[in-house]
Amino acid sequence: MEAFLDNIVWHSLSGEHSRFASGPGHARRYARGLPALAGFAEPSRPDFEALRPHVTPGEQFYCCDWAGTAPPGWAIEADTSCDQYVWDAPMPEADAAPEATRLDERHVEQMVALAALTKPGPFGPRNAELGEYYGLFDGDRLVAMAGERMQAGRLREVSAVCTHPDYQGRGFARRLTDKIVRLQMARGQVPFLHAMHANEVARKLYARMGFRHRREVVLRVVARST
Secondary structure (H helix, E strand, O other): OHHHHHHHHHHHHHOOOHHHEEOOOOEEEEOOOOOOEEEEOOOOOOOHHHHHHHOOOOOEEEEEOOOOOOOOOEEEEEEEEEEEEEEOOOOOOOOOOOOOEEOOHHHHHHHHHHHHHHOOOOOOOOHHHHOOOEEEEEOOEEEEEEEEEEEEOOEEEEEEEEEOHHHOOOOHHHHHHHHHHHHHHHOOOEEEEEEEOOOHHHHHHHHHHOEEEEEEEEEEEEEEOO
16 A cells, blocks of 8 residues: 555545546646646656646646656756655544634635745645645634645545744644544544655654655656747
């Protein structure tokens, strides 16, 4: 099962999340409004041309595990990496954030704004359709959130973990991550997540919490240029 993590975007879009996919079987992306992620059956040889009808000129998306130059009509906008972690500890004993609010369509504007400010990874206004999202509020203001994104078999991703800069250092991210992990494990799922390699603070936090580092993933942002 853990082998799915070697090509998790494609396995997610070809399996549990196929209803959210756009593109042919060997080259798929999450539909517009969902996270800008694309997956390929052979990630080292991505078939961008198969995705062309499903990507508008100038539109960006993230893809993993390939090197080399972009084909004609496509451009590499960013070349970076992230780290992949799998939960490797007992289930958290108690809900660490019982006061957290289940986020839904009423909170989309605030969710998108918080993600745009903190940049936890590709996030769209339809992300909440992919799983459960929870947030912490200061009055009516959403100040932290975490939720679920990809899924393949029993593997379930913890995603969009972020805290407004004015509220960092209070343990919100850890508490919400713990909450999502506990929910997933109660369903019999195996939590995993990704953190940008440059985000050392997040990577150290996840290691302390009980996530096992699995691998570093080459991550590129690609755009259709014509």
